[in-house]
Amino acid sequence: MKILYICTHNRCRSVLCEAITNASSGPLQAQSAGSQPVGEVHPLSLQYLAEKGYRTEGLKSQSWDEFEDYEADLVITVCDSAAGESCPVYFGKSLKMHWGLEDPSKLEGSDKDKALAFYDTIDIIEQRVAALAELAKRSLSDESFSREQLKDALVKLGAR
Template identity: 30%
Template sequence: MKVLFVCIENTCRSVMAETVFNSLAKSWKAESAGVEAGKEYDGKAVEILEKRGYRVNEGRPKSLKDVNLESYEVVIAVCGESACVNVPHRNVERWYVEDPKGKGVDEYLKTLSMIEDKVRELLRRLEDESS
């Protein structure tokens, strides 16, 4: 079963959520995409994840055009920007995580902590529903 995390460019928040989810999930798999694809993953986000012990998948940002939305059971929009709230899927959840891009390390850590909490909560719900 698959989850898709979506943000604006698939460079920071959605990558963080995908990475955390895949490191904690037992029977679910996550991927991520952006409304539009950025050029590369946010270096500071990758660094923060790796310092916390997460392994970031190699790759490049993808856009929603690069994925088949119907292959995901759940789509999580981790952004509140207007372009991000209109993801066309039957089961969309919105988290409204603030974008730390271009800010200090503390903002990235705050974002990662919020994502970790939300991912743990999501996994509890998904595992309860599937058992």
């Protein structure tokens, strides 16, 4: 299952999702992009991903226009502003869902507070990716599990 994570600036939450998804076991392949990318990944995103053992090589902030030919099975928005934007027409065949994650990079406070915010966000993403991986495995291994059943299962996880 090919997933495209979307966040307006593609510098924190969507990048965290991409790295965690690509490290998961199972048939998931992820990219991330933004409608208004800032051009660089937030340094704390890279730091806390690395501390949790995730690979950070190749992670970058990029435009969703670069994914016109990606043919994502699933497009997941992770910030409320991206969820309210109109997706490009080339995502029309993709299932869409919204995860609504808090942005840990915007937290002001001590280094410990920031670390806890990033770790909490990473934990939430890990749980959701594990659920997606199970759905993807089931849809690939069970011939009777239709795209409509997958869509219904995704709705229960927050799809729209």
